[in-house]
Amino acid sequence: MKRSLIPLAALACLFFSGETARARFVKVYLPDGLAVTAELAVTDEQRQQGLMFRDKMDENQGMLFIFEGEDVHSFWMKNMRFPIDIIWLDAAKTIVHIAAEVPPCPVEPCDSYVPKSGAMYVLELKSGAAARHGLRLNERLQFVLPKGLVVPAER
Numbered sequence: 077m078k079r080s081l082i083p084l085a086a087l088a089c090l091f092f093s094g095e096t097a098r099a100r101f102v103k104v105y106l107p108d109g110l111a112v113t114a115e116l117a118v119t120d121e122q123r124q125q126g127l128m129f130r131d132k133m134d135e136n137q138g139m140l141f142i143f144e145g146e147d148v149h150s151f152w153m154k155n156m157r158f159p160i161d162i163i164w165l166d167a168a169k170t171i172v173h174i175a176a177e178v179p180p181c182p183v184e185p186c187d188s189y190v191p192k193s194g195a196m197y198v199l200e201l202k203s204g205a206a207a208r209h210g211l212r213l214n215e216r217l218q219f220v221l222p223k224g225l226v227v228p229a230e231r
Contacts (some may be wrong), residue, residue, distance in 0.1 A: 135205060140219070141195060151188070
């Protein structure tokens with residue numbers, strides 16, 4: 077009996093780990109048609125870590141921060157190794173603020189980048205992507221969050 081359960085348990089681990097991996101990324105479609113594969117940052121820990129200590133990001137990659145509700149969410153560039161564009165989106169996925177070509181913070185204290193209005197999502201893209209792809213205030217981005225995604229309340 078134990079021998080038959082081990083392969084079944086291994087198969088279940090593979091299946092569920094695949095589901096978890098897929099749930100960590102979404103496609104975000106920019107108005108010009110570019111599909112960005114965005115890593116999700118949903119928990120406090122994921123949002124705090126963000127892109128810190130990574131060496132680069134490609135044009136079709138990003139990170140999508142998801143918050144429980146609309147609020148003024150500030151960002152900083154501590155421990156970043158490359159510049160990025162930061163795009164704040166409201167609950168309707170409409171761009172409410174863009175901070176373009178934000179440089180890394182070489183020494184503390186680091187500047188904070190604050191949107192002019194509340195946002196529920198924040199998309200980080202390769203530096204200059206907002207201009208290259210014509211992102212503007214009041215444009216809507218398209219993405220579908222994974223089914224059953226739970227955004228924990230901020231502490």
